[in-house]
Amino acid sequence: MVAELFDLSGRVALVTGSSRGIGRALAAGLARAGATVVLNGRDPGRLETARAELAAEHPAAEFHPAAFDVTDADAVRAAVAGIADRVGDVDILVNNAGFQHRQPLLELSVEDWEAVLRADLTSAFLVGRAVAPGMIARGRGRIVNICSVQAELARPAIAPYTAAKGGLRNLTRAMAAEWARHGLQVNGLAPGYIATELTAPLVADERFSAWVTERTPACRWGDTGDLVGPAVFLASDAAAFVNGQVLFVDGGMTAVV
Template sequence: MSHTLFDLTGRVALVTGSSRGLGRAIAAGLAAAGATVVLNGRDPDRLEAARAELGAEAVAFDVTDEAAVSAGVAALTERHGGIDILVNNAGFQHRQPMLELALADWEAVLRTDLTSAFVVGRAVASGMLERGRGKIINICSVQTALARPSIAAYTAAKGGLRNLTQAMTAEWAGHGLQVNGIAPGYFDTELTAALVADADFSAWVTGRTPAGRWGRTEDLVGPAVFLASDASAFVNGQVLFVDGGMTAVV
């Protein structure tokens, strides 16, 4: 019974920003649980390498381009009959003090980290609503609840993503969709390699995290499978913090 609840066999999952890092780990985890996974990214070479390694499908489109998103989602829907699981993972970071932050850089972060979840989420949800079922998982961050100097745009975007998750729930939960978020803490990935290598910063992270370590990409697999599966059928509008306890302590 418990195993069946987490079985994703027969489900189609689209994971944005999944050619590397956390998105790639989540995609691999969903595939291991039985889902047919479709990877997404903007770099064709990196995307192809991930596709070959995971034995998955891949579709390259810019998640901030509404026309490209519509075309990509339509093609996937025609090929598979629908998308059952969407993981809005695409995003990036830009570190700069607010007084020095150019408006164009602020807007680029919000467009990629927040607006893309609205654009892709709406495109995919349209088909989910027609079928009366679907799972949307928005990848948030500890910066959904916390702030640090020099990452104002990222903090604003991730806080907005939590509220977008709740807004999607308010409009779509009554039609069979479950929309939730995962908020990773500080994770050791190729994108954070420089921070992990910085002895002072790494000491701050491990000291600030009750678990006493950086997150590992595999730490996100269980939460993602849970929120993508029937095990979370009555979980809606929540953000699950996977941060080793960072947000639980002062």
């Protein structure tokens, strides 16, 4: 049956940066598809709050917290080993952690540039490298890297984010080039402008919000629910022959001039 292709029952999914926003929505969606979900963030208190709320919203699902810094190689290795001991080997990795820093290039410090690249690009390399050996040994695994329309487009004052997401797009291809032969599917999911608590000030900015809706053929902001189906697809057996691709979920923004 077609539904079985999307069934994630019996699989462990680690979603980085999942205490709120897009990561939390993807965690909930993977759980609804049957996966046991490991939530990640750096703040143990916020992470536990998210776990408790998700567990209450989805009583049939299983959520586990794993607080660690995805930019710290030693912490990542220890956390992945701990997840394997407590929950099980990671079958699905969603590299979602990251942040934005808005500042013109000529005013941008090297420290701020490097902080964005570490959080948005290097973290995916570190966590992906930590889970891949187990996936390779088992002959199967799914990695979904959360990219952005900024992997394809650029706007003023967000150069580090644009560079990081462009790099993540090609890291996705590089991972697929090396690991697909071992039974892994590595793909990217590129959201357009999504309304979350972090983008709330932009949504509230009438001029910017009008630009988004006018620039997007669908004539609206996306919401986190728009990303769940594509993420479940890329994490499932339905995507068994999809590799090294980036799926843009942007209401058509990157399809038009």
